[in-house]
Amino acid sequence: MLKIKNLNKYYGQRKVLQNLNLHINAGEIYGLLGANGAGKTTTINIICNLLKADSGNITINNQSVSEATKKIIGIAPQENLLYKTLTCEENLKFFADIYGLDRETRQKQVKETLAAVNLLDRAKSPVETLSGGMRRRLNIAVALVHQPKLVILDEPTTGLDIEGRYEIWELIRQLKNQGITVLLTTHLLDEAERLCQRIGILKNGRILAEGSLAELRTLIPAQEIVALQTTQEEQAIARAKEYGFTHRRYGNELAFWLPEHLELKEIIARFEGIAIDSIARQPVRLEHIYLEITQNNS
Numbered sequence: 697m698l699k700i701k702n703l704n705k706y707y708g709q710r711k712v713l714q715n716l717n718l719h720i721n722a723g724e725i726y727g728l729l730g731a732n733g734a735g736k737t738t739t740i741n742i743i744c745n746l747l748k749a750d751s752g753n754i755t756i757n758n759q760s761v762s763e764a765t766k767k768i769i770g771i772a773p774q775e776n777l778l779y780k781t782l783t784c785e786e787n788l789k790f791f792a793d794i795y796g797l798d799r800e801t802r803q804k805q806v807k808e809t810l811a812a813v814n815l816l817d818r819a820k821s822p823v824e825t826l827s828g829g830m831r832r833r834l835n836i837a838v839a840l841v842h843q844p845k846l847v848i849l850d851e852p853t854t855g856l857d858i859e860g861r862y863e864i865w866e867l868i869r870q871l872k873n874q875g876i877t878v879l880l881t882t883h884l885l886d887e888a889e890r891l892c893q894r895i896g897i898l899k900n901g902r903i904l905a906e907g908s909l910a911e912l913r914t915l916i917p918a919q920e921i922v923a924l925q926t927t928q929e930e931q932a933i934a935r936a937k938e939y940g941f942t943h944r945r946y947g948n949e950l951a952f953w954l955p956e957h958l959e960l961k962e963i964i965a966r967f968e969g970i971a972i973d974s975i976a977r978q979p980v981r982l983e984h985i986y987l988e989i990t991q992n993n994s
């Protein structure tokens with residue numbers, strides 16, 4: 697659906713995209729992960745033909761990026777793109793006009809899109825009377841009103857409470873069920889883990905790793921991770937080394953990578969003689985993979 701090859705972009709002397717490569721399959725939710733300043737918005741703006749790359753190639757459904765491909769893309773930017781004094785319906789009509797929808801299609805699409813984002817009962821409400829979560833859903837509706845094949849959601853849940861996030865996640869899943877391809881940027885690793893079929897990890901304008909969660913998991917040689925709380929950390933680390941367990945700190949939590957599955961009592965036996973306050977096993981999560989990849993590649 698979307699293929700990016702060797703994309704480079706400079707702002708002045710500064711190279712912000714460096715031979716960036718990624719591909720998104722039709723019908724999948726692809727998560728583009730990266731810290732602030734990694735180059736996510738720059739990449740999106742180039743995909744949407746709002747910004748020119750210095751070199752490289754992008755195709756969308758085998759067509760080079762152009763004014764024509766703009767029509768098959770819908771974008772919901774980080775900052776809501778809404779007119780606060782206009783109603784939900786008026787906002788959508790305005791954007792439907794920009795996309796050149798005829799009157800009949802416009803009427804149908806405005807109604808159906810409001811229903812899709814669960815705002816039909818607020819059609820006549822001005823945006824300024826909506827909650828943050830509703831505004832965010834309306835912002836996504838703007839991206840959907842012209843029935844795009846690829847929807848780009850730039851940090852769609854940032855700043856929302858947990859219920860607002862759940863509503864947006866449900867909406868994103870519905871888009872996938874309708875066969876729409878979704879490019880999602882996020883800082884939230886649990887969001888990517890729950891929603892995305894494939895993930896790209898971006899740092900300093902380069903994709904460091906790309907694949908499904910199962911594929912990315914193979915980048916860490918661990919079957920599971922054990923977090924340990926102990927007052928005898930040095931002894932625990934030395935003991936773990938004897939058993940071939942790599943140690944890491946996640947925040948201030950001490951953790952060990954287990955190269956093979958072990959029963960809890962077997963793990964506890966490995967640390968015999970060391971005072972353990974608590975021990976918790978967890979699967980290898982995207983958070984662990986992300987930290988490993990981004991911290992080892994500067």
Ligand SMILES: Nc1ncnc2c1ncn2[C@@H]1O[C@H](COP(=O)(O)OP(=O)(O)OP(=O)(O)O)[C@@H](O)[C@H]1O
Pocket residue numbers: 707712730731732733734735736737738739
């Ligand atoms: N118009 C511009 N002129 C100069 N530098 C820019 C411009 N826009 C972005 N940059 C720089 O390019 C780099 C990539 O920015 P970009 O906005 O693409 O990152 P991002 O991953 O989207 O970050 P965030 O998550 O904070 O939105 C950053 O270092 C940023 O400061």
